[in-house]
Amino acid sequence: MILEIAQIDVKPGSEADFExxxxxxxxxxxxxxxxxxxxxxxxxxxxxxxxxxxxxxxLEAHTKDFTGSQPWQDxxxxxxxxxxxxxxxxxxELTLAAF
Numbered sequence: 001m002i003l004e005i006a007q008i009d010v011k012p013g014s015e016a017d018f019e020x021x022x023x024x025x026x027x028x029x030x031x032x033x034x035x036x037x038x039x040x041x042x043x044x045x046x047x048x049x050x051x052x053x054x055x056x057x058x059l060e061a062h063t064k065d066f067t068g069s070q071p072w073q074d075x076x077x078x079x080x081x082x083x084x085x086x087x088x089x090x091x092x093e094l095t096l097a098a099f
Contacts, residue, residue, distance in 0.1 A: 001036065002059050006052040007088040014082040015048060021078040022050075028071040029054060034061025048084065059091055 010018045022040055029038040036055040043049040056062045066072050 001094065002056045002062065003092045003094070004052070004054040004056060004062055005090050005092060006054070008050045008052065008079075009046075009084040010048050010050065010082045011084050012048060015042075018050070018079055018082040021082065022052075025075040025078045028075050032061075032066050032069075032071060034058060034065060052087075056091075062091070 008018075019040075019042075026038055026040075029035050034057040036057060037053075038055075039053045041051045041053065043051075054062070056066075
C-alpha cells in the first residue's frame, strides 16, 4: 500500500471554495481503480495549507493509471484555480505503525 501525500497551499480567501471543490472531487478518487482511501486535512497553524492523504494499492495506480486520466483532469478542473502554487506530492511506504 502506498500513501500519497499532496501538500496544497491555496490562495488567501479561497479556502471555502477549495473545500467545496475537493469535496466534489472525492467521488472521482473513490471511483479510481486502485484507490483505497481519500482524506483531506487542513493545517491549524497555516489555514491555507491542506494535505491530501490518498492510499493507493500500488504506485502505478496513481502515477500511471490515474494521473493524466479524465477523472484526474476533472479533479484538477474543480480545484486547481485555488492553488497558490503547484502541489508538492510524495509517495510513502509504511515503515512502522505503533499504537
